[in-house]
Structures are given as structure tokens and as C-alpha cells.
Amino acid sequence: MERLTSRSGRRGPLNDIDTGQHGSGYGQRGPRRGGLQGDGTSEQGVRRRAQSQGNSQRDSDRQRGGRGGHRGRGADRQRFGGGRNEHPGGAEKQGGGAAGIGIRRGAPNGDRREGGDEKKDGAGPRKMGYKTLEELSQQEPSVVAITLSSKPGFQLLLSETPMRPDLIQLVCLALCKAFSSRTDRGTLQHLADIIKDSKFLGTTLLHYVGGMMSDSNPNRRAQYPHHLENILAILSEVVSIFPASSVSTVNMLVTMLQASINTLRASGIDFPPKVEEKMENLKGLIEHLQERSRKGTLRTDKDSYSLLTNADDNQGEAQDDFRNIPLYPTPEEFQQDHRPFLRPNITSQRYTNTHLYLDTHFRLLREDFVRPLRMGIQQLLQNQMDAGRNDNPAKMRRFDDIRVYYDTHLVVPKCTQTGLAYIVQFDAEPLKFVRWQNSKRLLFGSLVCLSYDNFESFLFATVSDRDPKDLEKGQVQITFTEESRLKLPRIQTDQLFLMVETTAYFEAYRYVLEGLKEQTEEDLPFQRYIVECSTDVQPPAYLRRNDVYDLSPVANPEHKSSIKPFKSLDPEAWPDMEELGLDVSQMKAFQLALTKELAIIQGPPGTGKTYVGLKIAQALLTNQELWNSINPAPVLVVCYTNHALDQFLEGIHKFLKDGIVRVGGRSNSEILKQFNLRELTHSQNFRRTLPPHLRTAYNQIYRQLCEEERAIQSQGMRLECSLKGVMRETFLQRFILDTHWDSLKCLPMECSTENWNRKNTSLIMEWLGLGSTNFQQREPETANENQEEEAMEEEDELIEIAEEAELIQAERMIDDGWTIGPRAGRDDKKKENLEDGVREMEELMLVMNLDNVDVRAEQSGEAWQMQRDQRKKMKHKIRKEIGKSSAMTEEEESHVFDVWSLNLKDRWRLYRLWVTRYRIELRTKALESEQAYQNAVDRLADVKRQENLHVLKKATVIGMTTTGAAKFRKALQEVRPCLVIVEEAAEVLEAHTITTLSKACQHLILIGDHQQLRPSATVYELAKNFSLEMSMFERLVNMGLPYVRLNYQHRMRPDIACLLTPHIYSELENHPSVYEYENIKGLNTNLFFLEHNHLEEEIKDGRSHQNSHEAKFVVALCRYLLLQDYKPEQITILTTYTGQLHCLRKQMPASDFSGVKVHVVDKYQGEENDIILLSLVRSNRQGKVGFLNIPNRVCVALSRAKKGLYCIGNSEILSRVELWSNIFHTLREKEQVGKALTLCCQNHPNRQVKASSAEDFKQAPEGGCTQPCQFRLDCGHVCPRVCHPYDPKHKEFNCTKKCEKILCIHGHKCTRLCHQTCPTKCPVKVEKIIPQCHHTQMVPCHQEPDTFICQDPCQKLLPCGHPCDSVCGKPCSTKCTVPVILKLSCGHNQQGACFQKTGTEQPECRASCKHELKCGHGCRGTCSKCNQGRFHTPCARRCERLLICSHKCMEPCTRDCPTCQRPCENCCVHSNCMRECGQPCAPCVEPCAWQCPHQRCSKLCHEPCDRPPCTQPCKETLKCGHPCIGLCGDKCPSKCRICHYEDVSEIFFGTEDDPEARFIQLEDCGHIFESTAMDQWMSDINQGPEEGQVAIKLKECPRCKTPIRKNLRYGSLINRSLAEIEMVKRKINGRQSDIEEKRASLKNHWLENHTIADMYVQEEYRDIQEKLEKNYLTSSDLWVLENKIDFLIRVAKLLKVEREKMLFTDGYRFRQRVKQFMPWLNNTNQKFTDQQVFDLQRELQRLTLLAELNGRCHVADTKGQMSKMQSEVQEIRHALEMDGQFTEQDQLNVKEAMKSLDKKFPVTGLGISEEERKMIVSAMKMPPGHWHKCPNGHVYVITECGGANQRSNCPDCKASIGGENHRLDSGNQVATEMDGSRYSAWSEANNLRNFDPLDI
DSSP: OOOTTOOOSSOOTTOBTTTTBOTTSOOOOOOOOSSOOSOTTOSOSSSOOOOOOSHHHHHHHHHTTSOOTTOOTTTTOOSSOOSTTSOTTTSSOOOSSOTTOOSOOSSOOSOOOOOTTOOOOTTSOOOOOHHHHHHHTTSOHHHHHHHHHHOHHHHHHHTOSSOOHHHHHHHHHHHHHHHTOOSOHHHHHHHHHHHHTSHIIIIIHHHHHHHHTTOOOHHHHHHHHHHHHHHHHHHHHHHHHSHHHHHHHHHHHHHHHHHHHHHHHHTTOOOOHHHHHHHHHHHHHHHHHHHHHHHTOOOOSOSOOOOOOHHHHOHHHHHHSGGGSOSSOOGGGGSTTOOOOOOOOOOSSOOSOHHHHHHHHHHHHHHHHHHHHHHHHHHHHHHHHHTTTOOGGGGGOOOSSEEEEEEEEEEEEEEETTEEEEEEEOOOGGGTTOOTTTOOTTOTTEEEEEESSTTSSOEEEEEEEOOHHHHHTTEEEEEEOHHHHHHGGGSOTTOOEEEEEEEEEHHHHHHHHHHHHHOOGGGOTTHHHHTTOOSOOOOOHHHHHOOEEOOTTTSOGGGTTTOOOEETTOGGGSOOHHHHTOOHHHHHHHHHHHHOSEEEEEOOTTSOHHHHHHHHHHHHHTTHHHHSSSSOOOEEEEESSHHHHHHHHHHHHTTOOSOEEEOSSOOOOSTTGGGBHHHHHTSTTTGGGSOHHHHHHHHHHHHHHHHHHHHHHHHHHHHHHTTSEEEOHHHHGGGSOHHHHHHHHSOOTTSOTTTOOTTTSOHHHHHTTOSHHHHHHSOOOOHHHHHHHHHHHHHTTBOOOOOHHHHHHHHHOOOOSOOSSSOHHHHHHHHHHHHHHHHHHHHHHEEEETTSSSOOOSOOTTTOOOOHHHHHHHHHHHHHHHHOOOOOOHHHHHTOOOGGGSOHHHHHHHHHHHHHHHHHHHHHHHHHHHHHHHHHHHHHHHHHHHHHHHHHTTOSEEEEEHHHHHHTHHHHHHHOOSEEEETTGGGSBHHHHHHHOOTTOOEEEEEEOTTSOOOOOSOHHHHHHSOTTOBHHHHHHHTTOOOEEOOEEOSSOHHHHTTTTTTTOSOOEEOGGGGGOOOOTTBSOSEEEEEOOOOOEEOSSSSOEEOHHHHHHHHHHHHHHHHTTOOGGGEEEEESOHHHHHHHHTTOBHHHHTTOEEEEGGGGTTOOEEEEEEEOOOOOTTOOOGGGGOHHHHHHHHTSEEEEEEEEEOHHHHTTSHHHHHHHHHHHHTTOEESOEEEEOSSSTTOEEEESSGGGGGGSTTSSOSSBOOOBOTTSOBOOSBOOSSOTTOSSOOOOSBOOOBOSTTOOBOOSBTTSOOOSSOOOEEEEEOTTTOOEEEEETTSOGGGSOOOSBOOOBOTTSSBOOSBTTSOOOSSOOOEEEEEOTTSOEEEEEGGGGTOSSOOOOOOBOOOBOTTSSBOOSBTTTTGGGTSOOOOOOBOOOBOTTSOBOOSBSOSSOOOOOSBOOOBOSSOBOOSBTTSOOOOOOSBOOOBOSSOBOOSBTTSOOSSOOOOSBOOOBOTTSSBOOSBTTSOOOSOOTTTTHHHHHOOSSSOTTOTTOOEEEOTTTOOEEEHHHHHHHHHSOOBOSSTTOBOOSOOBOTTTOOBOOOOSTTHHHHHHHHHHHHHHHHHHHOOHHHHHHHHHHHHHHHHHTHHHHHHHSHHHHHHHHHHHTOSOOOHHHHHHHHHHHHHHHHHHHHHHHHHHHSOHHHHHHHHHHHHHHHHHHHOTTOOOOHHHHHHHHHHHHHHHHHHHHHHHHHHHHHHTOTTTTHHHHHHHHHHHHSSSOOOHHHHHHHHHHHHHHHHHSOTTSSSSOHHHHHHHHHHHTOOTTOEEEOTTOOEEEOOTTSSOOSEEEOTTTOOEEEEETTEEOTTOEEOHHHHSOOSOTTSHHHHHHHSOTTOO
């Protein structure tokens, strides 16, 4: 199969290749219909575009629904159409909203400057001319690439033949320039796709190159080397991108090129060496591809190739260069013995060279993300090997470096902004304990690896979206890497994977590693300092030209006018620090940053590093003429976190109102919203400012994208819905075996009317045990599940905590403005439409939707009486079952007879099998559009990248996070910022900082603090032993480069600052402002460390910890502080472990703690608050403190508080760390550490509480003490609370005592609380007598008794005699539900509700039918289902005869087994047969793959081999290290003689225990047999049941009887058997010529009757038409169609009679009878068995006689005789309309009665009998139309032509008869009763109308 992305076959000159539309903008696409209807000359049948040609064709197509002229690709994809799986009456209606809607109007906007050679062909696109192409070739490469790939005019140019040589040269020049653009990969791929199938490459260029040899013009010949170089460059690109489909064409051109070069060289033309080198490389690549093609391994364009170079031959050199190391791990790296080469980061001396520097950081960074994956997979494989093949125990295992997800499969494709993503489903059962909101599992950007073969091969993907609710169900969205995405179509649609997730954040690694690979040694800025570590830092290059700064804008307001411009390189010329508003250290940092090209500023906590950074930025931005005059470029600001970036950019905005662009990251700043790149590129006027080529390309690609998206979404919506709830059985019918469908419809007898009602309940819901009664009767769920539900309810009321998972994702997700769509609003609208479409589809497909808030099936109000908790249980149950991956196998399915007999577990397994089949079909259809969509997204991304550069280059300041800077490194290389400020630089890995810098950077300012948080590495060993976690900031400081540390802190009160100095910082001075803080209320100290020894608990998922004692204490302390009247926003709870977050949250109701911040320490870097409560968590017997021994983290934790800091932890184990020991020494000196914290009452200072646990805070329940408040409230009551410091004047207090007010004259008191408003009417209930019934009731005091509804039971009897079940005050019930015995019309008795006795509709009779069917079996239907014996339920007894294909016949009770409908299982090493099993297989014509070193087969795959099996032992070694036990040339058995000795030596044939025995493993079933015995078994002839008879069937496995279909060793035997089987199949199916002849005969027969059929059986008419046009029909299918056609024609004729010859009432009743008959005829299981044909014929005979009776009644009515024959007619009608089958005896009786009726009342009205009428007509021998009658009804005949040409008088009544000029006199008419004619026979037209062949 050719490349899936190739979207064009042979294209005509008018084709707009990319949009599938005519250039005029019309050519709409309507509903897509079956069958490819595209260009018949297309090379590939996968994805084609064609468009309408000519206005007349287009207009006619638009009238038919808007399909473009050629109905190109996608015509075979129906939106929601057609099939047996759909709901009757159009269950799957047309959706998507796209069909039939025009994609565009008018030609695309853009550059309309065309050259003189261009012409306009009607409304079509204009061919690109020489002048336009010449101007374009002068543009930038990206402009050329985008324009050429998106302009239809260029494609027209390529199709032109012949072409002028100068134009050919110009085309090659433009293409060569386009391919030099390395940033627009998607665009280049599309451009290569256009070229490879064009006439330009296949014809024009070939003639041009060939013509060079005969060209005698010396000037042109001199130019040829340059032109040939361009051509070689183009060919290299095309064959690299599309190796399979272009190699043939390119090879011809290369051959011709070589000949031309040789000829030109011989004539004296010199060729540069690079042309020779390119030619050799290209020839080498083509030879390699041709060799692969010969071997049959080059079948696809999906493997891209690079040109082979000399360096590739030297493997040793390639390994030395880090640029040759692949980004993703290779299979070899997962081997147990793999050890990568690594160098440590050099931190104590300089690097020897730049290459070594880049190499070191690349290898370390790559190993940091690869090692966890490698070690984890090695551990997983080893674990599976140890446990054998049973991998179930592994599901509960935890692995150190990876997270494993079992039974993963692709669910639905998703169209996202970055391309195609997939929702995947994994087994969530082993992960039910995971709290996904806080879990680091499956975060955005995490790398996952999927494999289905124990990691011999694998796919890589990244998590592109996550929703904790979906994760609980086992669903997550992933995006495959490009290489993996191309492998997807080759993998089975329903393939189950093992998915492994690495703990590393891959996206950040990916961008940085790619950046390091692309970074050249010569382009790395600041090598002098970064690599060579020189301490002599020079001023920026721009200051050497001009160093005059004007700092007046930076100065304090009172000094602005006094500061003059000065020379900054002169230290004495600087203004005073007071004038600039800086302290001493800040001033030093400010000077350093402005005068050195590399400045490092360390800012300890609270020292104002952001303040200084903004001063520096303001100084630089207000003096732009210094650094931005020669090559204008923006300032780049990079921060580690989004929060810091927002803070810094908001500071810049105060002095720079315009020119800021914030790129990537989720910003919470409203101020910066207008500067977001996305907002800027989606503004109204933005697109007008873009170059025309970008506008044109964007519009054109976007249209194509929408088209592909709709195609994917139409399938995706249904895929998505299939897992959202329980599907309706009608959608699954086509995927259910016929026997199971019949069985499903036969409801068991125990399902009574009370429990199940067909109108109100879905059949499949009842079958799955989810019916209302069924579910309520089942055992309740376990107590654990109930507890889980309760816990979930409680959780809803807890405070919102910024979960760590959310915080991490917020930093990872880069909103890059690559949004697909011109406007965000349009995207939102599209999303709304999609959601509406999904909702409609859910309503259509699902009988129960789990996403609905109120989960309920389609039940009536009476039937559904579930309580809320029961519905919750049902929802949980269904979600759990749908989420399971285990489904019933087809083998198990084939053994199921009655689906109702299965237990509930197996019913769900069978249901999942049906859904899987449904999903496989949808996924297969969706695959077509997925690659085209991805290609369009890639091209659109290239255009958007150029658009964003348009914005970025005009900016003054660009702000990015470090992750964003890595992702946008290519854009930064083009923007070329010369000035970079990095905030939080000490938290960034050095490799990240490297990729942020561009070659143009002249000034780098690093701001941070390496003594706070350091960069985090994934692998601890790399962090510690290889110094990976040392930032560039810290390394350069350690290497002695000049830096300034800020020394004055403005945050912490002195007590808290003492914890940092001198323990962490040698010196840190306090600013005067920190001495003025007030003391913390309610506590006797502002700083305290509470000691305890309560042990921590480990979290089940992950390596985190929690300490419930600390959590309870911190929460209690927080509540106490809130009671002191602190605002929640003033308090922050910090903890050192994420596990503690959830523990804290569980104890913090939102009603009490809303507004309190709870964070992990690492995520609170750069933040501060008045009061910090710190939980340190660690407390264990081993004395482990984890990362609490890291000074950096301790520094952050202790430096966040401004006024109060309260810590709780185990001081005993912390004291073992030197830093903590020193801190505790300082605390003890000031008595700020102890076992209890002292609480002081503000109202009673002498009352204190020692609090060592949460329980102790109960002694201060309201934040004060336990003394009563005793404050008198305004209402007169006393405050009931104990002492409370908050609300001292009780302004906010609500009195909760009972209200004492009197409401009414009866003295009733108010029932509400004191603070509540009293009711206006007295609600107290008192006894009153109801006047209507005189019952005594409790009635509200204010209500009159005559308006009250009495609630006593009603005492009245209903008309039936049973008591009423309503209440006294309500009307009596109209329907009595008391169970009684009902006498049904069929004669049976059964129990039912009393009201059904008198109802118009009787209940269905459930009595068993038990009638003996024609097949001899008893009928299993009921009286009602068998229609009282008129049409019996089909016999469901299984046939189970063995078919020729070795499958069992699955048809129920059939006389002649039909062809097998199961998927064909025949396969070979090359491919699988994709037809139904009963259809003949197409033989594989690939070369036979059976070969070994000793011999090989020369035959084709399907032919018997011409070589014997090899008997030499296999020389391979198994994974376990032992030798293979198989034979040469065969697939190695999976068992080992040593590792699996018992399995291998188990005696079966008797030769297994021979130590030299060799074994063969059957691929179909996996069983292993000794080779000589198996060879003998295979060579034995199949014996049939009779002696000497040879059975035609496949040989079977001796153990399990699985047919042997796939085995190279026995290929000859298998092929012979298959050939015989194919002969039998062809015989069973009938000769194709006979079938086609029969098909044609049926078509003609149907066509002859099409008028009456189309009029009276319209739906069935269309169905027959479609079935007769099916591609493949068997003789059995034609038999069914023939019978159905015959019956339908007869029914149509009866309906014609009904319309023309029946009274209205009779006709209505007759139509109802026909309506009852048609479902029996149209039943999907209608096979026209003997019984079915018998039943249909009997019923049709009844209808025929009934039609005859009604016709006679109609005639009698016109004659006024109806009243006379009423009794006889009623008697006959009763016989025809009675219940039960219409027997042959009934038929004879009716016919006799009608004969008797004819004698009494002749039907003709002629006064003669029917026999006499026939005799008269026969004797006269007049053709129809000659008999007439006078005005009084007397008959006469007109001879000759039959037309009236003379008058006479009636001999009976003397009335005028006849007429003149073929016109009858008034009152005369045709005597239809004589011969049935309706027209006088005087004309040919009338004659034809009298001979109506459709008449009965």
C-alpha cells in the first residue's frame, strides 16, 4: 500500500489538490455514499481528491445534494448511515452538519500579482507565471515553501507540458530554495507530495535533462552544473520523504542525469565536487531502496530516509558524536547488559572545548529521562520472566522507575490543536486507590511507551490532556510521536497494549535535547565564560561603542530631574544609590548588570531580587538606543515558573505600556491578558497585517483541515458514545450473531408484565440486569463501596487545594497560540456544536448515559422507582463493567445458545465483544482521514509559526517560561534577542539555559539564589554523582565569576530571619521595616517549633508520606488563628510532602477554611504570607529525614513567613542533620521549641492552654477560653457561647434560641429560631374535622379544613368491586391494579391487572406455543410472539454442522447451511485475508518467504513449495541464553528444553524425551510437538467417516483441534488443502456467471414491476434495489431476494386493489392487516425457511381472499345490494379475520362461502351468474373495451373499433345508446362488470390501458 499521506493520484489540470474543490470555490460536498467514485486513474485508492469539472456538471451535482463532480475521496465514508446496526426509522441520522454545506465562496485571498504568461481559465485558478515565480524565488525560503505548497496555480504550472527551459530552471530554483527551509517540515512534506506525482517530475524534467546532451549553446551548457545541482537537491528531498512511491521516477531521472553529466564533462564542462558528492549519495540511497523493494520490505512511504554519507559508514565515529544519538530510546537500550557512556558535569574546572560541553549535557540530560524507562522495563521483563507467562501478579506489583497500565487500547481519535490525539482506555481496577487529582501519574507531557510484544517493538506517545474524572474511569488522552504515529495503521485495531509511563517530564527534555543537537559549537554565545570559565567579564559589546546611560526614568521621583546622562563604564560617574532608591548591595547588583555582558545576582529570601531585576529592565528599556539601534531585537525575559514571569512582566508593564508579548504558560494575570501571544494573533486586525502568502496559505489549509476533522469526528463521536453508557441493541444488531439476536428478543418466561414492559424498558438493559426491578432485587453492593460513595460526598464540601498535579500541569502546558482556527470564538462555537452533536448522538445511541447527572434508563415514572443511592450503585456498576477490557472470545461466543442463560458476568463479557466489533469497524473507517488531518495540522503549524514570528519580531519585551523557551527555541533563533534576563536562574538545569540563548545574544543577566531551590533531576545518581542538578548559575558562582549577593531582607521579622543567618547565609541584614510587625494574637510567641514523636504513614501510590498527627494539629491551630480574627488569606499551611496535602484537605471543610492557602514547599518558592504553619511530616524509627537534609529546601520552608512561623516535626530525627541541629540550638536559646504551644486568651490573659495535640485546642473551643461569654444580645437573650475573641460586639451573631413570640389568637408560639423572621401564618398542626368526609386530620392552624386533602385510605369500591388504592381526599383511581385471571382473545388465561379486563389493548399472551414446526422441532415462542400461530418464531435450535472452512455453522436450524459469515482466518506471513470466511480468498502472489541458509522456495506464496523441510537444528539462542530447540528455517519455539523441561518433554507422540529431539511450534495455537512425529501427522491423509473417503478440510492441531493455517514448514500441505477448500467454496457459492445471470434476471423482473412496487412498497423497493447492487452475492442471497420480490409484488398488487376497489372502512382495516404482515416479511432474520414460507403463504392467502371479499362489497355497495348480503359477508369476514393460522381447510370453507355468495348476489350486477357472464363474453369474442351500458344499466356491445359513431335506442328501456365521433351520449358508460375494461377500445392508448398487466 502506498503512503497514506499521499492525497493525490493522477491529477488533471483543473484539480485543486489540497481542498478537493474546484478553484471557483463551489463544488460542494454532499452526503457521502458507498463506493469509491473518484478518478479511475488514481494510483492509490486510499485518499484522493477530485473536483467538479464544468459548470453544468457542478450545477447538476449541487441539485443532487452538493456533491462535487468527481465525488473524490471520502465518498465511501457515510456520516451516520446505513446498516443493520441502526435504529429502525433512521437511528443513526445524518450528522456533523457539514454535508452539503459549501466550504468556500470565491477564490482565495492573497497575492494576485501574476505574470504575463498566466491565463485565467473561467472561474478556475490561474496558472502561476514566470514573473510571479521569479519574484517569489527572491523571498525567504519559508515564504517560498508556504506559497508553492498552497497555491493551486503552481500545481497547474507543474502539469503543463511542454515547458520552456528557462521556466523549468526557474521552477527548480524556487523548489530548491523552498526545500532549504528547515523549519517548515509539514509544508515541505506536502510540497514533495505535489511534486512526486506531477508531470513535471515524470515527463518535463526527464525531457529537459535528456536535452542537455544535445544542446550546442555554450552559454547554456556552462549554466547546467548549477541547474543540475538544484535538480539533485529536489530529487534528494522527494525520495527521502516518499521513498516507496517516488524511487522509480527518481531512478529514471538519476540515470538520465548521470548520462548528461558524463556527456557534458566529456565536452569540457567542469562540475563542482559537491555535485559529484550529491549524485553519489543519491545513487547510493536509490540502490538501497531498490534492494529493499526486491526483498519485498519496501512497501510504504512511512519510513523516511536521510541521504547516506561517508560518516555513516564509520560506526565508531558516529557513536562519538552526540548528535547521532536518537532522541527516543531504542530496543537495544532495553537489554539487560546495556550501559550508556556518560561524563559528569565539570563543576570545579573549565571544559576543554565546546563540543565536550554540549556532549556532556546532552548525554546526561538524555540519560535522566531514559534511565527510569530503561530500568523499569528491564525490571518488568525480568519480573514477567520470573513469574512465567502469567502476568496477573504483576498487576499488583510496584516498580521503582515506571508506572504500568495493563490492557490498554485505543478508544477514539481526537482532533486537537497540535494534531491527532487518541483517548486510550486502561485497566483502572489495580489503580482504584490512586487519588488522581494529586497524583503525578499521567501528567501532561509525560512519556508513555506502549507495547504488545514484550517490548520487542513499541510506540511512544506523550500525555496531551488529562481529566481526573476520566482517569478514574481509566481514560487519558495521548499524542503519538511522528514515528509511532506512522506505525499505527499496521497494528490491529483492537490490539491490547501494555503501557508504561516514565516518571520524567519528557516534553521539556525533548525540546532541550533537540536544541542541544541543533546547537553548533561556533554559535554558542559566551563560550569565554560558560565553557572556559574566564573570570574577567567584559562589558557588553554595544557599550564599547557607546556607554552613556540616562537613569532619570529609574530614579526616585524627587531625584529624576537631577540625574544626568553619564558614562556607565566609569565607576565614579554613577549617581548615588539613594537617588535610585537602592541599598548598597542592590546598587552593586544594578551596576554589575548594566556594565558586564554576563551578570550574576544572588538574591536571598526577601532581599528584593525581583525589585532589582525590574530596575535593571527599566534602565535597559529606557536606553534602547545603546543596544537596539543596529539590529533591532526585543529583550527576552525567562522565568522558571509562570507566577514569577507574571510578576516580572507586570512590573515591566508599569513603565512599558506597549510592546510586551507573553508566550506560553498559563497566566493568571488580567493585566497581561492583552499581551498574550494567542490574544495578539487572534485580534481583529492582526490578519490584515500579515503578508498575503500567509493569509492565502492559512485559509486554504484551514478549509482542508475542517473537512478532514468532520470526517474523523463523525466516527469519533460514535466511538466516544460507545463507552459512555449502555448502547441500544439496534446499533449492535449487525455485530450480534443471528442466533443470539433471536435469543435476545425471546424474553424468558419469568419476566412478567409487571417486571418488564416493552414500551418502557430497553431489552439490553433487562438482559444486563439493569432493569428497574431486576436491579433492585439484586444483592446490595459491598459496604466498602457504600463508604467510598459517602467519602466522595463529603469531599465535595472540602476546601479547594491547588493539587500538585494541577500546579505541575500549569507549568508544563504551553499555550503557544498554534490554535487551529482563525478566531478563538469560532473554536468555542465549533466546540459547542461538537458537544451538541455528541449529546444528540448519545441520545440516539445510548439507552443509559453515564454522563447524565440523573442516571436513569428510558423508564416510565411508575416503572422506575430507584432511590438516589441505588442509581449511584448502578452508575458505578456500569462504569466498572464498561471499563473492563476482558471480552468473550469468538470461540466462547460460538458455544452460547441462549443469551439469557448466561450469568451476569458472562453477559457483560459478551456485550463487550459486541461493542468491540462495533468499535473496530468505526476505527477502520476513521483511519483514512487521520493522516491527512495530521499533515494539514503540520502545515498549518508552519504557517502559524511564521505568523507568530511576525508578532515576536515587532515586540520590545518577550516573556517566556524556561519550558516555553525550550519549545520556542527555533523562533528565538530567528528573533535573535541580544539581551536576555533569566529570573530564578538557579532553579534551571544548565542545558535549559543553553537552549534559551541565541547566537545574537550580547548580554545575559542571571538572577536567582542557588541556596534556595536547585534544579531537579529525575535520577538521583545523576544529580549527585554527575552534578546534573547544578545550574549554570551555581557552577559559574563556584568557578569564581563575579557576582553580587543582596544582603538586606525586607520580609521576615528578626526572630525568623535568625533561622537563616548564619546557618544558611553567612550574612543577611534586616531592613528597619521588619521590626515594626505586631505580635501574633492568641499565642505567646511569634515563632515556635512543636516537637513530637508520632510516626508518619506511607502513601500507597508513589513515594510520598503523610503524618496525620501533624495534619490534625496544624488544622486545629489554623482554626484557632482564624478565631483570633485573622483573615483566611493571611494564613498559609506549608508541607514538605504532597501526600500530606490530601491528609490536610480531608480535615478542612470549605465552610471553615475557605481562603486558607495550602501548598507544598517547592511550589511556594517566591511567595510569602503573614503567618506560615509548617508541617515537616517525617517521623520514623529508621531516622530518615528525606530531603529535609537539603539546605536549599529548608531555606525555602523557613523563609516564607513575615510575622509568624509555627513548625511541627520530630526534632529528634531532624537533629541528626547538622543544619537542623544548629537551628534547634538557636530556637532553644529563645525558648521557641518545645512539646507544647502556649495558647493565650485575649479576653482573659491569665488563662492559658498548653497545646501538644489537636485535642488540646478543645480547651479553647471558640479561640478564647472555656469561661461563658455572658454578653446580653439585642433580643434580650444571653450569648450562649464560651469566650470568643472574634466579634466582641456581637454584630454578626445570630441568636439560636427558640422564638418566644405568639403567632395567633390560639396562643401558638413561633416555631422558628430567634434570629429568623416569624411566619405570617401559623403553621402549628391541630386536629380538625374534614367536612366532606368527617374524618379527623392534623391540619395547619391557619388552613381551613375544607381546603385540606384528607390522607386516610379511600373506603370506596371501584366499579370492578375491588377497593380503591387512592387517599380519601383525591379522586378514585381509574385503573385497578389488583391481580386477576384474564381471559384473552386467543383463548388462554393468564394473570394480569384488573383494569386490563376492560381495556382496549390486551396484554401479550405468554402461553408457550409448542407447535411442531416444519423442521420437526417444537416452537419456542409464545402465543403472542407467534401471533396466535399465524407466524411462528424462527427455530433457534443450533445447526452446528462443520462447514468446509472448519468453523461450525452458526445458523439456527437450517436445511442448507449458508456460507460462513465469520472473518476469514486464512493468513500468511505477508498478509491476512480480509473477506468473510465463506467467500473465496484471493491467493497471495508474494514470493514464498520460506528460506534458510540451506535452501529456499522459488514459488509464490499460495503455491505448494518446491523445497523439502530443513532438518538441520536451529542455531539461534533464546532470550534465556539457552539454544533453540527448533529446526532451521522455522520460527523458534517459545519454550526452552532447560527452562521448561516438563512442558517440552511431556509425552504425546512418544518421541519427546529424546535428548536430540527437535520441536515445532504451531503458530495458530502455540502448542509444541516433536518434529518427526508432527511431520508424519501432517503427511497422513484426512479420512472421512466412510472407509477410503478423503475429507476436504485443514489439518488440525493434535491437541486442541485448532485448524493449522499458518506454518511455513507445512506450507505445501496447507496450500493444497486450501486450494481444495476454495474449489468447494466456489461450488457452494455458485458459479459467478450463473449468479450474475440470476441477478440480471431478478433485476429485470423487479424492473418490470417497478411502477407498482415504487408506489405501494416504497421502502422495501429501495432496499431490494440496494441489495441487488451489492458487490458480492451468493446463490443463497439470491434465493432470499427472489422469494422476497415475489411476495412484495403480490402485496403491492393487493394494496393497488385496496386503493381502487375497496370501501374506506374496509380499506383501512385491510391496510392494518398488511402493516401487520410486512414486518414478518421484512424481518432481518427472514431466510425463507420451509416454516417461514408456509406461514407467509397462508397469511398472504388470507389477505388475497379478504381483498376479494372487500372488492365484492365495494361493487355491491355501488349497486345498493350491501344490506341484503350483510349476514353472509360478516360470516366470511369472521372466518378471514379470526385468530390463529389460516389453514387450508379455512381457505376451502371461505371459497365455498364466496361461491355461495356469488350465486345469491352475482358480482357483475347483470342479473346473470358469473358462469353465464363468462360464456357470453367468450361467445362474442370481443376484446376489452367493446361492452357498454345505457343510463339504466342495460348492457350492449359496439363492434368494429369499439367507439360510438351512431345512435340507437335501448331495446329494454328505449333510452338513447351509442353516440357520435367516438363520444358516448350522456349517461352511457363502459360496462366494466362484463370484461373488466375501463375505457372504450377505439384508440391504441385506451387498448393499452385496458390491458393493465398489474391487474388481478
